[in-house]
Amino acid sequence: MRKPWSMHKRKGIYQTQLYDYTNKKYLTAKSTGTKDRNEAMLIAYRRAMEFDSGIAAEYTEWVKNVSMITLSNEKHPLNTEMAAMIQAACQDAVAKTLQTILYNKNTEQPYSVSAAEYEDAPEEAKLLLDQLSTLTFYDYTQLYWDYDKSPHIQGFIRRGETPPNPERFHDRARAIKKYAKFFPQCLLTEITGAKIDTLLGAIKKEGNLKDSTIKVFRYIFSQALSYAYQHNLITRDVAHQISRETKSAQKKAKKEAEKAIFTKEELNRLFNSDDNPFVLEVYKLLNELLFKTGCRIGELQALQIQDVIKTEKGYAIKVDKNYSRSGKRIKCTKTERTDMVPISDTLAAKLVAHIEKHPLKDKPDAFIFFSAQNIHSPMSYTAIRKNFIATMETLNFTRPNLTLHSYRHTYATFLLMAGFSEKELKVATRHDCIAEVWRYADHYTPEIEQLKHRAIIALDTMIS
Template identity: 25%
Template structure:
């Protein structure tokens, strides 16, 4: 039986080899311009196998060449021929490419049809659209918490970071290497590790969900490492600074009282904004809700109600403010009211109030020649949430971590769940007694004169 055919294309001879099973392989160049030289190359192929990679200085039959037996190449040709002729379903295609990936021959397959054949960026935008996202519906249906603010933040990050890089790419063409290149590009911009991880996780979550739901056969982000590094530390005011700030006349009483509540209870901004008259107890504040601009009224972070200590001085101020709110909006009004009955004031008001108070204190220091005592809140990263850290820092020397987590709602879930249902008025009184010593300098100051 004939083993090969030799013919010339241009000035170079090509050979078509025939296997012992009678399968004719695709023609390949011998690289030779004379018939005799070409015959020597073909003879070498029949003996040693077909070359896979030609390395510099390649000579037929030398150890510098890599080759495969003709039967193996014939098997591959047969496989390719069978695939071309076969009637394949989408699952069959997935099985084929999964086998290729298992051999390390490809990264992630490309599927020409199906749910994965959509623009990647359009998929991401819908994934983080609170109203349209099947992912959000799944989370909510299974009792998990996911807020509009979180979705809106990630939707914005899709537009700002993912879209300029991936542009019109299809979902089913995104590879592991694409994700790595994108993440390294973010790293080169000098952004903090926590910021980069926040940008990355919105995409990795979406791609993981796409693989889980069968939009794409494999998750290209599986095993992608997160960037390590500590997030920017939130600054806190010193005890003397806090006392000096609350000893000022604030321009806005709601901002003054909200900051005072945060400093003496460790409550979050949204939890304070959500307070109503029914949340004011004898010795404690009942933290049943949180409020955000996008989500409206919702459960507190981590989903658990809790209590925080309420000092008589602050209770008096809260009751006075809620009287004012209910005079304006009627029963059930938010204590930290806005001009609209349906929602409290914006969180900007209470944060701006804090920064305005710091500015006023700095001006006071400047007049008194105390320049070195001025507070650079931007450099120190002092925000409203800093009061939560301030409270914990002031109380941590006097109480155990267990006692503090009962009040703050931090979850360390295994620890918190053991005690969350057992926060009694005695516990609150215990914390309140310690707090009175710690925050006495804040509590003694009078209500500001501003309206």
């Protein structure tokens, strides 16, 4: 008689196939989601019972009634003593196996890896392997996003590589602490995708958060769990067990995160009118630069006098750094490269005139847009944003997702309407990939609606 199931590995994960005694064939293989053989056997046993509750009785009865043995293709009856010995041996083996499975499943003990796997683990991972018997999921997640203690960051340092910027880690760590009370009270080795789904639901409800924000929390957990799986801290790839966003949720999150763009009429009112809606000239100049260069706000905050360069074709600004408002420091640009961004003669004249009034105009490293509180520091994002919001409210331009970054989206969209190719847009917006370009340029405008009508006319003309 066949065993109720067969077992094999696929990419390190145990797969089980139940045997259908009625149709005399194995069913489709299913993953147990674990690398642990004992746990996989227990899962297989439970699946077999769910598939056919009579399997256990049938299989056990077969073991008890062993009375034949095959020798040289001939069946010979066993004597009573031999049959009793085989039956006792089978029962003892089954009992020991089940005892081992239940012990490994229900007792709290450190998850163990082989000596070779432990020896190959990096030092920062070994420290975690040594404390798995008491390491909770919350403590691990908090540790992973603690920039100064993170094993992920320590790995970069050990390999002599440049670690990521700390601001993102600090933001994630604050978010984890804020919602600590909702974390499941379990060990890291006991975490499951279902528990994280419940955690995400509680966080969303407590903070009344948008789907786009929950997407960030999903990333917080999946990245930490991916590291844990890669370094044998957990036996299952739990990150892939977390429920993915539905298509409707993805569309909703995309809509929530999508920036609004300015219309031509609004831009003319902002920069071509007789009065200055921003009140102060420095704010008008900064906003105009945001639109006409497509720069990010942090890149203009970090702009120094030495970055305004006169060339044979006119003026250009050198963009090679960004100001981190959360870290309050200068860092590299998002693309980690240096770009020269040309500006028109008219805009250059305004920028040069502004620099001429600068109290530190003779110092090349002075910030062009400096703080009113500290002339040696960049103008604060809070001050720029406050002026922007006040101006939009005064002009009645306010609408959801219209922000300072909307200038950059407007820049890309208008270049697309002007006939720039994807490759040209990639260069102009200083992106690394076309997909990112389309995220900025894929906005609806009245001009795009007119293209639809032009398409109808063009088709009618072609077939007339």
